[in-house]
Structure formats: C-alpha cells, structure tokens
Amino acid sequence: MTEREPQDYFQWTAALFDRARIFDKPEALRGIRVLELTTLVLGPTTADFLGELGAEVVKVELPPGGDTMRYVTPEAMYWQNASIGFFPENHSKYHIGIDLHAEEGKSLFRQLAARSDIMVENFRAGTLDRWGVGYRQLREINPRLIYVADSGFGQWGPFSQGRASYDAVAQTVSGMIGITGFPGRPPILCGMFIGDWFGGLMAATAALVALHHRDRTGEGQLIDFAQSEGLIRTLDWTWVRHGLTGQDRGPVGNRDEALVPADIFSTRDGYVAVAAARDAEFTGLCEAMGEPGLATDPRYATLPERQKPEHMTALLDRIRLWAGKLARAEVEAAGARHGFAAVRVATARDKFEDDHLRARGSVWEYEDPLYGKMVEQGPAAKLSETPARIKWAAKPVGWHNQDVLNRLLGLSPSAIAALQERKVIGQWADRNGARPPAEWTGGSRI
C-alpha cells in the first residue's frame, strides 16, 4: 500500500459514526414488531439482533419462572438478583408473562401474533403446533407473519423428534469440536455458546431475507433453522476436501493449515495471534523479526511453499521464539508498522478497558433504570445512517404486562388485573434469577 495516509478519511468516519450521535439517527427496523416465545440462548439472540436494529421485541415467558436462562449464571452468582447469563441476549425487550397452557393465554398470544411481523420460537419441533399457537394456526390469523422456528435438529428429519438439543450438542454433532483443539488431547467445548449465538445470528438474517420478500409481495412464511446445521455451514473447506480426497479432518492446534503463517503465540505477558499469508505481509513479518533473509528463503518465499507442512512447522517455531521474547503490545505494534496482522488474545478485562472498543460502541456502557450502570458487549456492525443500539437491560418476568397488554391489545387496568387474578398472565417468582433487585421498591416499570 503505497498511497497517501488518508487522515482526512478518518476525520470523516469519526464524525459519521460518532457514538454520541447514535440516538439522533433513525432505526433500520422501526415499525417491525418481533414476538418472541423462547428460552435459553438460540431463540433470544435471534430476537435480540433484530431488536438492536430497531425492531420492537415482545418477549413472552411462562410465569412465574420464565426463561431457563434466568438461572444460568457464572458460578451460580446472582447479580442484583439476576442471572448475568440472561442479559447479553435480552436487550431493550418488553417482558410479559402469559400462561400458554391456559386457553385464555393462548388467545392473548394469538392476538399479539396478529399484531406482529416476526415470530421467533425455539421449542422442540411441533410443541407450539400442539399447543395451538404454531405456524399452522398463526398464519391463518396473520398471513404476513414471518415465523422463525429455531431448533437443534430442525422441524423434520430423523433427529428432529425425541431428541433434545443444546448449543454444545450442535458443537458436538456438527464436527466443529472434532476439528478444534490439539491432537492427542481431550476434545474441547467452545468457551461460549457458539452454536446458539451463531444460530441466532443466522436465523435473524433469514428473517430479514423473508422481510425483503414481504416488502415485495406482502407474504409471510415459515423458516426452519437448526443450530447444528448452522455450524456445519461454517466448517469452511472440511467437506469439499473430504469429497475430493476422502481425507477426514482432525484437530491441529491453533495453527491455520490453509494460511501460513497464522497461529497463536505466547509472549512475555499473554498471548497474541499473528497472521501474514500474503507474501508482502510475510516479508514485513520477517523484517520485524530481524530475519529479512527468511522472506527470500525458497522454503518460505511463496505461500504454496509455506503451506507445505514441514515448512509451516519450522516457520511457526521461529516465530514462536521471536514472539516469546516480546510483550504482546510490542508484537501488535510490529504488525501495524510492518503490515501484518497481530492481535492479542483478549481477556474480559482487555475488552472492558479498551478505549477503541468503547469509542466504537463494541463495549457499550449505559445506565439502566433498574440495574444502574451496565457495561456489555455492544452491537457488532456499525451502520452510518441507522446505527444499532442498546436502550435498556433485560427485566424480570412480566415486567411490562401492563404496558404491552394495554398499548397493543387495548386492555384496561381492571381487565389486566382480572387476567392476573385468574393466573392467565403473571409476573416473577420470588426467587433469584426471576425477581427484581432487593433495592427495588415498586414504581417505574421501564
């Protein structure tokens, strides 16, 4: 890259994406209502990604316990009586509690579906059909409805019946764990719920594809998405190589067999990933290592030579020696100076303290009316005209019953009280994970 340093470009982008102006801009999915009947992570993330982009999300839970994720928190620690595991996939939602086993509850739910654009559920295949609130019933009420059915194995097919699934089931059956980790060592689960989160992302994407079709034709449709199948899609060259050569793929540690060099290295103060697959980047890396001769060594000079396993191993060992003597910031600085990729393996604290991520809203600090100061992972993609945003944090079960039932269904306070009396609707159980913080004394329900 020999062109000028475009300082003027970065001034322009800094103004265009200014974090302080996000709330002065419109939202891409304004006017789209998402009705969510989900638990754990796969379903809630599907709706959450749409909510970040401006859709109004109404999250329906079965009172009084609600979503199981309310009880999935690190080391069983309840922060302000809430599960830390529940917040990352539940932002800016309206929380209502409806008993869907009651006939009146089903009827309320159908009325909400009639006023919604997208419905997301992740019950086992066929459950909501049996309850009378599945796609077959809802499409009669609302033909424009986009119905996203998330699951482990899909709505049909041999594994779809009688088999429960979680994120890690998807990791296990898809082959993802089979190609991750170090040879000869026990297999390793991903440290986060990757099957769920990636699945939610893929399902939300399909919902927007369907929305585009609806924008053109007015038609809603059914989307069947299985998280295991989402992960199978991500295994890059695994399948095509098997088809052409019959060769199975196993774990090879952190190195990348297709891009050389690319690996994770230990430094004096932590770990850093380095990659330099293009020849010019590799030359830069050799200069940074003080070994410019490596760049012209016939074993390493071109990518096809570096990709040969014996050359790759020897080369990675040399980089390992070099990186081991440095601090991770020194390796990163060398990458920036010499044009190769070098990024530290971030810890939670690294992310929390990173000014760059804060300026970009990828680490997002905000003030929630109930939980006070929150710091979380923020929206990923930055849209210049319609930026994604977080408005408030997750709330206890049934927190917005009054607001939603009044605003969307026109129910009066006394009608809502009667529903509550008959246990058709409900709110939080008096237990950790479900209830508000101890300091809460009633009042505001934002």
Add this chain to the structure above:
Amino acid sequence: MTDTAHGTSWPQFARDLTDPGRAHEKPEALDDLRVLDCSSGNFAALFASSILAEFGAEVIRVEPPAGDVARLFSPGGVKHRGTGLAYLVEARNKRHITLDLRSEQGRLLLARLARHVDIVIESELPGQMDAWGIGYRQLSVLNPRLIYLAVSTHGQFGPRAARAMPDYDITAQAMSGVPYVTGEAEGSGPAESSVPTRQGNWAAWYVGGAFGVLAALAALHWRVASGRGQLIDLTPGEAEMRLSDVGVLWYHAYQRIHERVGDLHIQVFPYTLVKTRDSYAFVAGFSDINFAGLTNIMERPDLKERFATTRDRILKARELHQELERWSADLTAEEILTRFQDYMTHKRGPGTVATARLNRPQDVLGEAHWWERGVLRKVDDPDYGELLLQAPPWKLSRTPPRIKWACRPVGADNELIYLKYLGLGKGDLQALRAAGAI
C-alpha cells in the same frame, strides 16, 4: 403429534412446506438485488456474498487479473483445477469478472459498475478505497442508494482504525476473546496445549460474514422507505465478540475474568464431554429437574444429594465430571444416546436430558439426517466437476435458498457482465486486457 384439524403431523407438514429438494420450483427472495464483491482474501466478505447469492442476488465477484489470493488459501496448498479448496466453497452462484483496482482504468470500471448495484462489499485497509477514489464517499455520490459493506480488522473509525493491518480469521478470533475462554486450563496439561484455543474452522470470518449480511439487509429494509443507502463498518473480531456470552458484564459486575476451565462449564453443569468406551460424548442435565433425569439414567440417585444445587454442581464440577466418566467409560456413545432417547421418548422420569456422540466430520457424513435435510449436497459443477458442499442451512417455505453452481474460473463472466452493464464488446475488452485493467 397429529393435529386432528389438519390431519397431517407437524413434521410432515413442515417437510412438505420446506423440502429443499423442491427449492428450484419456488421464487427467490433477493433476485431483485445486485451485489459487487471486490473483497480480497477475506472469507468474511466471501461468506457474506455467498448468503446473498444463495437467496437469489446477482453477485459479481471482482478479482484482480491473476485471481484473488483467496484462491490460494487451502490446506497444504492443495488445488482442484487451479483453485484452492476454501474458495470452491464460497464462490457459489457468483459471476466472476476481473478488474485491477490498482490501475486507474480498473477503478473507473468499478465506479461505473457501482452505479448499477445495490450492495458493494470490500475488505481493503480502511481508507484505501477512499484514497483510490472509489470508497463510499465517492460511490455514494454516483449511487445514493448504495449500501456499502466494508470489512476490516479494526474498523473504519476509532483510535486503532488507521493501523494498517490485514484482516484474518485467527486475529479476529483473538480479538473476540473467545479463544481466551476456550481450552485446557493454564497449567492443567502439557504447556503447548494448555493455551487459549481457537475454533478449528474460520469461526470469526463466518460470524463476521453473517453479521455483515444482517446489517446489509436491515439497511435494505430502511432504504425502501428512505431511498438512501449507507456505509456499514464491520470487523469480524467485534462480530464474534458480540457472541462472547457473559464476558464483559461479569467483569463489570464482579471484576472477574472468565478463565479457561476445559470442559467444566462455569454457568451450567453437567454440560460437558465425557470419555466413552469408543470415543467421547456430550451429556447435559444441569437444572435440578434435568439433573434428576440424568442421575436416573445413570442409576445413581446418591449423586442428586451430593450435588443438590446448581451451585454445587458448578463449584464441584471436577468431582462430578469424574463420576460421570466412571459411568460413561463402560458405554459406547451410541449406547448412551439409546438410553437417553428411551428415557425421553417413554417419559421414564422427570427432566430433559441431552447427549450426542462426538462427531469427526467423517461421522457427520455417515448420518442420514443431514443428507435428508439437504444440509450436505453433491453439486455437479460445469467447470469444477462434482463437489461435496455444505448447502445453505435455512429452510424457507416460500423463498428457499439454493446452490446453482459452485465456482467459476477467473474472469469467466467478463464478457457477459461488461456487456450487460457497461455495453462493452469484445474489442473494448481486448483493449482493457492489453492495458492490464482486466
């Protein structure tokens, strides 16, 4: 599960509506869209344009005259008919043209093509396209409806934006923090493997690509009302970071850093891999009722008392893991699955329990489920022959995604695309070729 009102079981009904074998009979959701993907060696960008192409968009892949370096990214450097294996997977349904962004004439061609498209995807260093006069600032003047997706390591703005660093999956995974929490605990095993562990596939690139499409489709919806396009700044590292569970919030709440714990999960247990007679299996039963189910299957009611609460099970995970392996060591993964399914299907007790055999890719290929659902497919490609590919995973009842062809040789669609959009004939192309522009 038979619905009396309809007479058809739910699985049968759902299958009739979404069978991918009949996808070609149905319309495509995005066939009114044109996409220009001029990314370089970037599988986040390539996956993004793959998704759009699977749903019907006309995707024009722009490569330099010698082909994109992405065609070289292949395990062991293996090529099939001149192209690396990874590229064969993410070239589906795309038209392939050549155009040299490093030549003035090439950039002029790109600007002219950009007038005709809805979405541009690129992965140059931030500011590079702008410096060349073909960034969002310039192209949006020519085409105000343009949605422009820029993929990079550190983004288009922020303190580190000007760092000239190429984007790779491994560095994006590192940035996300996911490898830091994945793998054997520090000091618990051999030094070389008790380290932060990346996902073996290009996980961050795939997450990044999907996030890019999600944002582009939201921008597209907004464009219906506003008539205006926009710039989307996407980094695969931040994309995967968004998925990193409790990480930042747990630190905010308790100043706790999520450390690696191998297969002993900090939020749910049992939710783990156990050694079996033949291999490994995943088993889960972490809430009280589900753990009761698991101990019933294990015929170990005593465990229910020893590990009575969620908290006990998480804090004493290592001990409980040993108990699980004591039981699983004599069984095959298949036998465990049979016992779990029997328990669930016949409702022999409380709780929902889940298990799975640890699949190597070859094991996946041996299971009928994926073939029946069309998740894996053999595609007969006119240029590259028969290829085994992962198909688009979603089933949509009205506008299903599909694969039409797998890949095209470098520049194979030059004649068609340059004629269709710029009215350039054979003579014009010859001149451009001679000038090195295409």
